[in-house]
Amino acid sequence: MTRRFGPAVTPGGTLFRLWAPKAEVIGLEVDGADAGPMTRTADGWHRLQHPAGPGSRYRFVLPDGLKVPDPASRFQPEGVHGPSEVVAPLPPPATAWCGRPWEEVVLYELHVGTFTPEGTFRAAMGRLPHLADLGVTAIEIMPVAAFPGDRNWGYDGVLPFAPAASYGRPEDLRALVDAAHDLGIAVLLDVVYNHFGPEGNYLPLYAPLFNEAHETPWGAAVNFDAEGRDEVRAFAVENALFWLEDYGFDGLRLDAVHEIRDDSPNHILAEIAAAAARLPATRPLHLIVENEDNEPAWLRRDYRAQWNDDLHHGLHVAVTGEDEGYYSDYAGRSDRLARALAEGFAFQGETMPYRGSARGAPCRDLSPTAFVAFLQNHDQVGNRAFGDRIAHGADPAAVRAATAAFLLCPQIPMLFQGEEWGTSAPFQFFCDLGDDLKDAVRDGRRAEFRRFSAFADPERRAAIPDPTARETFLASKLDWAELQRPPHAETLAWYRGILAARRERVVPLLQDMGAGDGEVTESGAVAVTWPSGQSRLSLLLNLSAQDRPHPAAPAGDVLWSEGPGWSEGRLGPWTALWNIARA
Incomplete structure (x- = not known):
């Protein structure tokens, strides 16, 4: 191009x-x-x-x-x-890299600024051997496009071709990608085409960047479908190819595509995917999306996978008991958890009460690998008032059972930085916008939580960390010294073991695996079976503090038993029991 x-x-x-x-x-x-x-x-x-x-x-x-x-x-x-x-063209990589097949992928989401104390591309390189030893085969880097100030989640980017200077130079980012490839780790980048940040975007002064006919949570939509759209579309397509070609990224995660407004005959998402498909086939490229609307058509045609929020929500409410906001549609609904595990989407055209409208469409025809499964990510941790991790408050046995469920699930698993050792660090919302925006950001952040019972009291809301304070950012940095101390070292060993079991026993089944059959047993346990050639992968899951009757012994060889397991017709509390049997 x-x-x-x-x-x-x-x-x-x-x-x-x-x-x-x-x-x-x-x-x-x-x-x-x-x-x-x-x-x-x-x-x-x-x-x-x-x-x-x-x-x-x-x-x-x-x-x-x-x-x-x-x-x-x-x-x-x-x-x-x-x-x-002016930056000289980056040289080709020194060593050949053939990429990673999607079914081999274990994703690890990281934020460059908080992943290490230094918060740079070069410092992140030094931690790649840890990830390789853990069993991670792909990292997903949160957006690095230049943003205002020196700290940001990355979703306030305004110059989408320029890596943020606080992380290092372009050569440093390229070195990070090459170093990951040398260790057999693919690299995906989170990119944002649904909005630009509130500070430092000068484009609207001289070009029709926005279309006022469409509204998004950030204001007028990016202009993909009105007069002047052709160059705006070309800007986005060229940016996607730039990261894949110049830096050697193995894929992209497109942020909140449901907020991309495009009524033109050829949607910009299709145009980006088609352009990527025309690149030389030197390695597999993986394009994935975040899509609140749960549209399986994109996964059938253009995109490899979607973040599976439905599965996260089902696991989260079972482990924590939380039932406010969008969690209300999953609380006490083990059937939705079973469907999310078995088929991907829990809502496949049914009305979702929280949003008051239908959501999703049937997706049983899709491979389980069309979905990315997780218990934590930057949104689900960082959008909590204090950025607390699920392990900071929930029963450790409950967290371990839910983690065993998604890590061995045939969907593509994703960890969030530090999860593998039970980090004590939160991941809080932070930014470094100009003085004229700081008050609005701070007040707006706290106002978001007014509708939750725990923050009905104004004094309680005032305790929510100030996102513009440097201390909020620093509190979110990982403490790597924890790896050498209990219980973190034991937690890390557990993650290594279960990811080895996935690599050895589950990955070989994925190419032939179809959607599963999920049900809630009479006792309330979740049971799911996935067919794969002459084999069947099955899960019995009891995400409760009480044991449950289950008369029949699970068939086949035990792949992994987390919690008390099954014994004498009972399924123990907080149990995830995985088996592989011949069909």
């Missing part, structure tokens, strides 16, 4: 280019000096060839004199309000 956005390094210097149809004249500043007006074409593009090379810093000058960064900047050494840097 011919690149149209961002600077193009040429033998004679650099070709600078900017799509700014709202402006008749755009100036260029290079290394602090006026480089003159750029040449405008009828389609709104402004271009100028200049002898500057890699390392030079440049800005575009709008008609009113405002100096802005390149929206396709490859690096912002002085932050999102500063000049952009």
Whole structure:
């Protein structure tokens, strides 16, 4: 694909280019000096060839004199309000990498800024051997696109081609990807095409970035389907390919695609997937989505898998007893947990009371690997008032049983950083926006919890950590010294053991595995069986503090027994019993 956005390094210097149809004249500043007006074409593009090379810093000058960064900047050494840097094309990787088949994947979601004390790409490289030893075969990195300030979850990104300077330089990110590949670990990147952050986005001043006809939780939708849309669509497609080609990422996780508004005949999600499919087939590429609407059509055609929130919610309420907000639709509904384990979506066209409308569609025809299973992720931890992990308050036996359920499930499992040793660190919501936004962010964050009974008292809400405070960010950093201390070392050993069991016994069954049959037994236990060729994988799950009658002994060989297990017609409390039998 011919690149149209961002600077193009040429033998004679650099070709600078900017799509700014709202402006008749755009100036260029290079290394602090006026480089003159750029040449405008009828389609709104402004271009100028200049002898500057890699390392030079440049800005575009709008008609009113405002100096802005390149929206396709490859690096912002002085932050999102500063000049952009010309970056030399990254060299090809030194070693060959053939990728990972999807059925082998054990995902590990991490946030670069809190994964290590240093919070950099280079520091994260040093922890990759730990992940390889754990049994992780792919990491999913939370968004790294340049954001305002020096700390952010990543979803306030405004310059989607530029890795955040607080994490390191582009070469450092590329080194992280290459180091992971050297250890047999695939790397996916979380990307955001549903909105831009609230600070540092200058694009709307000179281009039709937004379509006011569509509303999202962040304001007007990104303009994928109105006048001027073609270049906006091309910007998103080129960005997706940029990460896959230039950095060698093995896939992308597209954030909240249900908030991407596109009424055009060829949805932008389909266009991104089609463009990725045209890349040279040097390794498997894995495109996955987060989609609150549970639309299986995307998984049949264009995307490898979807985060399975239904399974998370069913497991979470069983372990914690929480039943407010969207958890209310899963509390006391073991049938929905059984369906989420067996088929993927718990809601397949039925009305979801919490949202007051139908959700999802039938998905039994999909492979179990079309779903990503988890008990923790950045949303489900970080969107809690105090960012507390499930292990911080729930019965350890309950957490262990639920974890055994999703880690050996034929869906693709995902861990959230530090989960494997039961980290004491929370993962709190944090950002570093300008002073004019801090009060609104702090007050808005606390107001979100007003509807929950635990935070009806204003004094209780005032205790919710300030997301703009640096201390909130620092509290979320992992403490790697915990690995050497009990009970963390024992927890880590348990995770290594169960992931080894998955690798040796479950993964070989996945290519031939179909959707499962799930039921709730008369005693209230969840029973699921998945067919795979001449074998059957089965789970008996008792996520309660009482034992339950289950007269028949589970058939086949025991794969894993967590909790008291089955004995003399009883299934013990907090038990996850996995078996493999011949069909």
